[in-house]
Amino acid sequence: MMADVTDSAPNDSELFREFEHTGDIGIEIDAPTRSELFRRAAIALGAVMVERKTVKASEERHLQIEAVHDIERMHDMLSHLLDLFIVEGFVWRDASVVESDSELKIVLRGESFDPNRHDFRGEVKAITYHQLTVAPDSSGWHARIILDV
Amino acid sequence: MKLTRISEALWEIPQTGEMRVPGRIYASEHMIQDLRDDPALEQVANVACLPGIIGYSLAMPDIHWGYGFPIGGVAAVDAEEGVISPGGVGYDINCGVRLVRTHLQASAIESKVDRLADALFKKIPAGVGSFGAIPGLTVDQLKEVATKGAEWALANGYATRRDLDHTEEGGRLRFADADAITEHAYRRGAKQLGTLGSGNHFLEIGKVDQIYDQKAADALDLEPGSIAVLIHSGSRGLGHQTCDDYLKVIGGAMSQYGIRLPDRQLAAVPIDSSEGRSYIGAMAAAANFAWCNRQVMMHLVEQAFLETLETTPRELSFALIYDVCHNIAKFEEHEFKGRKHRVCVHRKGATRAFAAGNPALPEALRAIGQPVLIPGDMGRYSFVAIGLPGAMRETFGSSCHGAGRVMGRIKAKKAMAGRNLVAELKARGVVVRAHSRGGIAEEMPDAYKDVADVVEVMEIAGVTRRVARLKPMIVIKG
Numbered sequence: 340m341m342a343d344v345t346d347s348a349p350n351d352s353e354l355f356r357e358f359e360h361t362g363d364i365g366i367e368i369d370a371p372t373r374s375e376l377f378r379r380a381a382i383a384l385g386a387v388m389v390e391r392k393t394v395k396a397s398e399e400r401h402l403q404i405e406a407v408h409d410i411e412r413m414h415d416m417l418s419h420l421l422d423l424f425i426v427e428g429f430v431w432r433d434a435s436v437v438e439s440d441s442e443l444k445i446v447l448r449g450e451s452f453d454p455n456r457h458d459f460r461g462e463v464k465a466i467t468y469h470q471l472t473v474a475p476d477s478s479g480w481h482a483r484i485i486l487d488v
Numbered sequence: 489m490k491l492t493r494i495s496e497a498l499w500e501i502p503q504t505g506e507m508r509v510p511g512r513i514y515a516s517e518h519m520i521q522d523l524r525d526d527p528a529l530e531q532v533a534n535v536a537c538l539p540g541i542i543g544y545s546l547a548m549p550d551i552h553w554g555y556g557f558p559i560g561g562v563a564a565v566d567a568e569e570g571v572i573s574p575g576g577v578g579y580d581i582n583c584g585v586r587l588v589r590t591h592l593q594a595s596a597i598e599s600k601v602d603r604l605a606d607a608l609f610k611k612i613p614a615g616v617g618s619f620g621a622i623p624g625l626t627v628d629q630l631k632e633v634a635t636k637g638a639e640w641a642l643a644n645g646y647a648t649r650r651d652l653d654h655t656e657e658g659g660r661l662r663f664a665d666a667d668a669i670t671e672h673a674y675r676r677g678a679k680q681l682g683t684l685g686s687g688n689h690f691l692e693i694g695k696v697d698q699i700y701d702q703k704a705a706d707a708l709d710l711e712p713g714s715i716a717v718l719i720h721s722g723s724r725g726l727g728h729q730t731c732d733d734y735l736k737v738i739g740g741a742m743s744q745y746g747i748r749l750p751d752r753q754l755a756a757v758p759i760d761s762s763e764g765r766s767y768i769g770a771m772a773a774a775a776n777f778a779w780c781n782r783q784v785m786m787h788l789v790e791q792a793f794l795e796t797l798e799t800t801p802r803e804l805s806f807a808l809i810y811d812v813c814h815n816i817a818k819f820e821e822h823e824f825k826g827r828k829h830r831v832c833v834h835r836k837g838a839t840r841a842f843a844a845g846n847p848a849l850p851e852a853l854r855a856i857g858q859p860v861l862i863p864g865d866m867g868r869y870s871f872v873a874i875g876l877p878g879a880m881r882e883t884f885g886s887s888c889h890g891a892g893r894v895m896g897r898i899k900a901k902k903a904m905a906g907r908n909l910v911a912e913l914k915a916r917g918v919v920v921r922a923h924s925r926g927g928i929a930e931e932m933p934d935a936y937k938d939v940a941d942v943v944e945v946m947e948i949a950g951v952t953r954r955v956a957r958l959k960p961m962i963v964i965k966g
Binding site: 357358359360361362363364418422424425426428452454459460461462464465466467468469470471485487488 | 554614685729752897898923
């Protein structure tokens with residue numbers, strides 16, 4: 340199954356919402372399918388760190404996550420994306436996700452981080468397991484993630 | 489959550505269900521009213537379920553909702569039969585604070601505050617999209633940092649022997665195992681030695697505006713009206729990744745030791761297990777990186793002062809008063825209910841606060857007790873306190889670590905909408921420079937408790953006593 344998006348991507352508020360956590364950042368995502376849930380989560384993490392509107396989708400990066408269980412898959416995907424920002428300085432505007440039973444393939448579209456041009460919102464230290472939820476609900480799929488900042 | 493009042497500033501969660509000990513929270517009546525429906529109290533009860541926990545699951549008055557442990561949580565577990573929990577240390581292993589004194593009077597820099605702020609902002613990188621002071625260390629070099637801690641800084645010209653003497657553990661945990669850190673974690677730390685980070689990390693230049701204990705202030709060489717420097721940072725990406733790596737290892741290994749806990753983020757294994765020993769070695773190595781990081785930043789701050797103020801090292805007299813860690817697990821000996829225990833004290837957003845006479849303190853400070861550094865928000869003040877005998881009796885030698893958030897980040901951003909916090913703080917005499925937009929609004933002063941209230945609770949409880957208060961003049965945020 341594949342979830343894709345073009346440059347006419349919806350606003351952040353249509354993809355995810357932040358919920359209040361006293362010290363850190365909580366994000367909640369609803370999506371019609373599981374792959375769309377992962378795609379929105381990937382975009383949300385990038386948007387928490389850098390204002391997406393300031394990022395050009397001029398390069399692609401490909402990632403593959405092998406975890407089978409949904410919780411691990413979400414944690415590992417977001418941790419790898421965090422790495423991409425911190426170690427390689429890559430920021431993304433949008434993403435595509437293809438999932439199978441054994442893996443998750445992610446394509447990110449963005450560019451190298453430039454502190455003079457990109458609106459940096461703040462660093463995320465880690466993707467926590469605290470109350471991490473990935474589950475189907477009556478309208479599709481739901482995720483709840485707390486980011487340590 | 490049922491709470492019983494034990495004394496003026498101490499409340500107890502009775503032992504029920506899977507809890508092995510009661511929970512105890514240091515707080516004023518006003519603070520406890522705000523906490524009653526807070527998830528942090530449930531987290532205190534969850535920590536009380538850890539195998540081997542001794543006495544109480546403790547929380548300091550700056551308690552707030554964390555993940556697994558509450559922020560402000562302290563748990564002492566039996567060193568032989570207890571467990572180690574990476575969640576009890578946190579992602580930012582050895583996040584901590586150092587306080588530097590100078591012999592400069594605040595009046596001497598008043599006309600140069602903006603220039604000094606610009607110089608500091610340029611000199612101290614946040615760490616995203618920029619290199620630290622020491623760019624691109626190899627894995628072998630990083631392993632040396634992780635093994636030697638602040639001693640690496642000494643060997644490379646970023647520290648003096650005196651700096652190390654005034655750092656908790658001398659800036660080096662000798663049981664560090666640099667090979668227990670993954671290459672992945674080293675990659676994340678490679679460019680970050682000498683960087684501040686974002687979130688609640690900061691560099692603050694302030695003045696000593698009030699002395700509460702003259703004898704202790706004299707011993708610490710804190711003069712009224714003088715300039716002091718606070719640096720709050722940790723082990724950066726190297727530490728964050730180390731915690732993440734071991735949460736996975738330990739989370740997966742728990743069941744083989746028959747350990748079940750109410751929150752995955754509390755994942756724990758026996759201290760005396762291969763996974764436990766490995767994490768402890770890795771945690772100590774990340775802690776060493778953090779001490780080196782703060783030491784390198786201190787050196788950069790001194791350079792910025794010397795260059796901007798065109799003064800001499802002798803006139804500036806830039807000297808470390810103390811460096812404390814507030815996210816760590818340490819092996820210590822404590823007496824509880826008349827029995828001596830060797831324990832592993834998890835301090836998650838809590839500061840060691842040893843009383844006078846403790847042999848772990850440097851000779852110059854042993855007569856007065858350990859300095860406890862308690863930063864407040866960026867608009868009000870921070871405190872320097874000292875550990876008292878009450879800390880040794882009641883809290884396994886621990887105290888608070890800051891003001892503690894009361895307002896979430898969304899609420900803070902909403903409260904700041906349409907306001908210019910930088911201009912508001914400037915009007916209050918605080919010059920702010922920030923690398924990230926979010927860093928300012930979310931860290932607004934009203935998002936935190938008044939740190940004076942937090943420090944007062946610890947004083948009422950006989951855990952720490954105030955020595956001095958510092959007022960911010962310049963704040964650099966990541």
